[in-house]
Amino acid sequence: MRERGCVASLLVVAVQASREIVIDAPPEAILEALADVGSAPSWSPVHKRAEVVDSYPDGRPHHVKVTIKVSGIIDTEVLEYHWGPDWVVWDADKTLQQHAQHVEYTLQRETEDRTRVRFEITLEPSAPIPEFLVNRARKKVLYAATEGLRRRVMDGVRSDRST
Numbered sequence: 001m002r003e004r005g006c007v008a009s010l011l012v013v014a015v016q017a018s019r020e021i022v023i024d025a026p027p028e029a030i031l032e033a034l035a036d037v038g039s040a041p042s043w044s045p046v047h048k049r050a051e052v053v054d055s056y057p058d059g060r061p062h063h064v065k066v067t068i069k070v071s072g073i074i075d076t077e078v079l080e081y082h083w084g085p086d087w088v089v090w091d092a093d094k095t096l097q098q099h100a101q102h103v104e105y106t107l108q109r110e111t112e113d114r115t116r117v118r119f120e121i122t123l124e125p126s127a128p129i130p131e132f133l134v135n136r137a138r139k140k141v142l143y144a145a146t147e148g149l150r151r152r153v154m155d156g157v158r159s160d161r162s163t
Contacts (some may be wrong), residue, residue: 005096005128014100015134018120019142025153027086027107027115033153034088034105035060043152045071053078060069064090070137073097099124 008104023030034132046068053063064079075097079090086108094102101123108116121141 014122014124015138016120016122017138017142018118019146020116020118021150022110022114022116023150024114025157026113027109030105030107030115030117030149030153031088031108033149033156035059035083036152037064037066039152042064043148045148046140046144048074056083057155070140071132071133073137077101082128083157095126097126099126103145117146117149117163119143119149 037050037052040050047066048066049067051065051069053065054061056062060083062083064081066077066079067074067076072142075095076097077098079092081088081090087104087106088105089102091103092098094100095111103122104118104120106120108118110116110155121144132160
């Protein structure tokens, strides 16, 4: 029998989420936008600060320090990026708020100027989190990672076409 005012269910296990969208731009433009990590706070409401710590010889970020805020939880993470011709992956070091984080963007060209983008995230919280907060955070992160990215890419594509 449930008691009145029962506490919300808590989640401690790894949280996974993914979303797929199509962006009217070539994969190269999308990877370029993702490589411009310093601009992330301008298109991703969960990113409050992003700073490249070091880069690969081709100029793409290798380690990045970010401060994020999701559903009232603030965390500073060091991310290690790995790049491929049509993908980018990053993993976060352990922080106060999480044991681990793994993110993947996979790009699939559909036409010359149209790309299917798949975003996947796995996060292992360091403490139990109420399920309603997990669901709220999942929506915010998926929206920022896909629709925010789409806006950033399309702004860049429009700027390139006007010059």
